[in-house]
Amino acid sequence: MSSKIIIIATIVLLLASFSVLFVIETRNHNYDYNKVWSVVYFENPRDNSLDFAIENHEGTNASYGYKIYINDNKVIDEKVDINAGAKQKISPVIPSEKLSGNKILINVNYKGTDYKIYKSL
Amino acid sequence: MIFSLLKLILTIPFVLVLPGVLFQLAIFGWKNGKISFFEKAVLAVPFSLILVDLIILLLNKLNILLKGPVLVGAILIFCFACFAVFQFRFGKKKSKKEEESENDGIFDFSTWQAVFILLALVLAVFIRTAYLSDTIIPSATDLGHHMYWAQMIINTGHLPGYGVPDFIIGEHMVFAAVNLISGVGLMTAMPALLLLLFNIAGIFTIAILLGRVFGSNKIVAISFFVAGSLYAINPPQGRYVSGGVVGNIIGDMLIPVALYFLYRALAEKDRIFAGLFFFFFVGLLYTHHLSAFVLIFSIAAILLLYLLLNIKNAVRIIGDWLKIFLKPFPLAILFGGAVFLLFIFTPSYFNAAAVSQATGEPIKATRVGLSLSQIENSVGSAQMVLGALGFLLALLALKTKELRYSVVLGWFLILFAMAWKPGWLYVNIPSDRIGNYFFLPLVLLSSYALVRYFELFASATSRFFSTVFLFTLLFFVITNGLSDSAEVFKAKDQFQSAMETFHSAAYLAATVDTNKDIILKDHVNIYGDSWYKLFFMKDYKYPLSRAVLMRYVDPTKSRETCTRDMISNPESDAGKACFADTGVNYVAVNAQIEGNSFEKYPDFSKVYGSDYISIFKKN
Numbered sequence: 257m258s259s260k261i262i263i264i265a266t267i268v269l270l271l272a273s274f275s276v277l278f279v280i281e282t283r284n285h286n287y288d289y290n291k292v293w294s295v296v297y298f299e300n301p302r303d304n305s306l307d308f309a310i311e312n313h314e315g316t317n318a319s320y321g322y323k324i325y326i327n328d329n330k331v332i333d334e335k336v337d338i339n340a341g342a343k344q345k346i347s348p349v350i351p352s353e354k355l356s357g358n359k360i361l362i363n364v365n366y367k368g369t370d371y372k373i374y375k376s377l
Numbered sequence: 378m379i380f381s382l383l384k385l386i387l388t389i390p391f392v393l394v395l396p397g398v399l400f401q402l403a404i405f406g407w408k409n410g411k412i413s414f415f416e417k418a419v420l421a422v423p424f425s426l427i428l429v430d431l432i433i434l435l436l437n438k439l440n441i442l443l444k445g446p447v448l449v450g451a452i453l454i455f456c457f458a459c460f461a462v463f464q465f466r467f468g469k470k471k472s473k474k475e476e477e478s479e480n481d482g483i484f485d486f487s488t489w490q491a492v493f494i495l496l497a498l499v500l501a502v503f504i505r506t507a508y509l510s511d512t513i514i515p516s517a518t519d520l521g522h523h524m525y526w527a528q529m530i531i532n533t534g535h536l537p538g539y540g541v542p543d544f545i546i547g548e549h550m551v552f553a554a555v556n557l558i559s560g561v562g563l564m565t566a567m568p569a570l571l572l573l574l575f576n577i578a579g580i581f582t583i584a585i586l587l588g589r590v591f592g593s594n595k596i597v598a599i600s601f602f603v604a605g606s607l608y609a610i611n612p613p614q615g616r617y618v619s620g621g622v623v624g625n626i627i628g629d630m631l632i633p634v635a636l637y638f639l640y641r642a643l644a645e646k647d648r649i650f651a652g653l654f655f656f657f658f659v660g661l662l663y664t665h666h667l668s669a670f671v672l673i674f675s676i677a678a679i680l681l682l683y684l685l686l687n688i689k690n691a692v693r694i695i696g697d698w699l700k701i702f703l704k705p706f707p708l709a710i711l712f713g714g715a716v717f718l719l720f721i722f723t724p725s726y727f728n729a730a731a732v733s734q735a736t737g738e739p740i741k742a743t744r745v746g747l748s749l750s751q752i753e754n755s756v757g758s759a760q761m762v763l764g765a766l767g768f769l770l771a772l773l774a775l776k777t778k779e780l781r782y783s784v785v786l787g788w789f790l791i792l793f794a795m796a797w798k799p800g801w802l803y804v805n806i807p808s809d810r811i812g813n814y815f816f817l818p819l820v821l822l823s824s825y826a827l828v829r830y831f832e833l834f835a836s837a838t839s840r841f842f843s844t845v846f847l848f849t850l851l852f853f854v855i856t857n858g859l860s861d862s863a864e865v866f867k868a869k870d871q872f873q874s875a876m877e878t879f880h881s882a883a884y885l886a887a888t889v890d891t892n893k894d895i896i897l898k899d900h901v902n903i904y905g906d907s908w909y910k911l912f913f914m915k916d917y918k919y920p921l922s923r924a925v926l927m928r929y930v931d932p933t934k935s936r937e938t939c940t941r942d943m944i945s946n947p948e949s950d951a952g953k954a955c956f957a958d959t960g961v962n963y964v965a966v967n968a969q970i971e972g973n974s975f976e977k978y979p980d981f982s983k984v985y986g987s988d989y990i991s992i993f994k995k996n
């Protein structure tokens with residue numbers, strides 16, 4: 257009888273352990289749950305498009321400032337509000353004659369942290 | 378989430394319990410004096426694992442696409458076939474058989490023993506669960522590599538041809554099977570939970586081996602504490618579960634089972650157990666080459682020691698052994714295993730080159746053996762002290778005609794020699810990997826030592842001295858043996874790093890053309906990077922990876938260094954030549970380390986930037 261109790265108790269223990277671990281993994285397998293970070297990227301890294309996206313995973317609604325430089329000259333200085341967990345796509349409008357042959361830098365700032373991406377066109 | 382959990386919880390027993398239960402029913406019947414309920418329950422998981430592997434291998438050979446419904450159907454057909462065999466063999470004798478009392482004997486525990494075992498199990502599961510709760514997001518390097526192959530099975534419906542001896546099919550089929558049936562993905566807790574199940578099942582398989590070898594339920598009870606609670610986190614326990622060291626974890630579960638059946642076959646002269654020994658040996662060959670290698674050496678040492686101790690009767694003993702194994706049932710299993718290995722699916726390491734790699738005089742520093750202090754660190758001081766004490770006590774109690782002493786002493790000696798002086802045995806594999814198996818015979822000896830010491834204590838003439846020694850020993854064992862578990866409460870999860878890594882991989886998978894673009898990522902400074910390849914599923918070596926730096930230094934052969942140079946020195950001549958040769962045009966690095974350096978290089982655009990990962994594109 258004791259051996260049956262041990263086997264049953266082990267099954268119960270494993271069920272409890274599996275359930276706890278599965279729930280912890282599922283909850284945390286998420287870009288936002290208990291996490292604080294942001295990311296900036298070009299929508300298409302393979303061409304000359306400057307469309308980019310900012311994702312807010314800071315855990316709160318946030319206001320991001322972004323500046324666009326052609327070489328070292330600032331051509332755009334804007335702000336964008338993004339809800340927690342949301343993504344904002346931005347398509348900067350810059351005359352194409354200003355772009356060719358230059359390095360285009362996008363500098364996104366949130367609470368003093370800079371996220372830079374750039375392309376040399 | 379709840380629905381996925383429910384599907385997983387229903388799938389695991391369907392795949393990893395039901396086939397084993399019905400197979401044992403077909404072999405042993407409902408009740409059998411030879412084997413207790415406890416043993417059959419413990420053996421259900423190892424049996425099921427191998428049976429499901431064999432079913433999948435057969436389906437693959439028949440060119441049947443491996444899909445969820447196919448696997449469910451095949452497992453059900455197998456279970457019905459086992460039930461039919463059970464009815465045919467035992468159905469008519471049912472009433473008579475049921476009158477036979479099931480022989481729980483050794484595994485019929487007293488109330489206090491049961492309470493002790495339950496407490497040890499609660500502690501074992503609790504420590505592992507607490508540790509895994511900080512590492513449960515799939516991010517371990519080895520697990521990532523293994524899950525690539527499991528995902529390949531899922532995607533293609535066929536078993537992969539690896540082309541390298543490093544991976545073995547048995548390490549991947551069970552994960553693919555559970556995914557195909559339950560739908561629960563590989564990038565979830567599922568792989569770690571299966572490994573946890575095998576790890577806990579391993580505690581039980583050691584216990585049944587111990588029970589049969591020593592014939593004492595006290596030693597079995599103690600073994601749950603020694604194997605389950607002491608060093609519950611250290612390799613090859615919790616850390617190997619979270620680290621995804623699949624072959625070792627499964628090997629640690631299967632080796633005791635193979636020895637259990639071998640011991641019972643020889644000690645009880647039983648052909649059924651002899652056949653089942655072959656069954657588990659074949660299963661191990663399909664699962665993990667190193668474990669199979671260790672098992673072969675272990676068996677050779679055990680049998681040789683027994684023959685040496687009984688040298689006068691050696692010829693008669695060998696004759697007796699042959700009489701057990703040269704019977705229809707073991708021969709049929711052996712023949713079936715050979716057919717599987719030769720014609721159904723041959724493991725990738727079954728070739729002369731792989732065998733010659735693992736044998737011979739070791740040259741590399743990592744293969745020439747561990748020092749005694751390294752062995753002590755590997756298995757734990759308390760385990761080492763208890764094991765040594767157990768070895769001494771077993772030696773003092775040695776009865777040459779009893780096979781049990783050869784099992785514990787021979788197993789200990791051979792694994793110690795393989796870890797300490799592998800050159801003596803022409804073993805040429807990483808010594809630390811051998812060291813991880815050393816805990817198996819040490820659990821036997823440690824449990825034996827503790828029980829024997831309690832017995833000696835009870836009959837000691839000097840109670841004061843023996844009491845002081847007993848409490849000193851227990852204090853040392855508990856404090857040292859549980860010290861690694863304290864790390865559980867200091868650990869900090871790296872869930873954010875893992876998720877940022879996955880985000881960057883998803884970004885690349887969505888934006889690059891894998892037919893034209895070549896990605897290089899940095900394994901050294903990116904957490905969970907080995908899972909990158911699951912986002913592309915293009916090739917095992919896609920994306921390229923800068924490996925741990927010491928991997929580039931190999932005294933035995935020259936290694937490619939481009940993957941290192943393209944991240945370490947991208948602007949050097951060697952780095953530029955490597956970019957030209959390999960065609961790498963995307964580089965993913967840690968934003969805080971190489972990311973800052975790469976921003977200075979004019980040849981690269983930075984297309985992705987987060988707190989943790991930067992991705993650069995070569996202009």
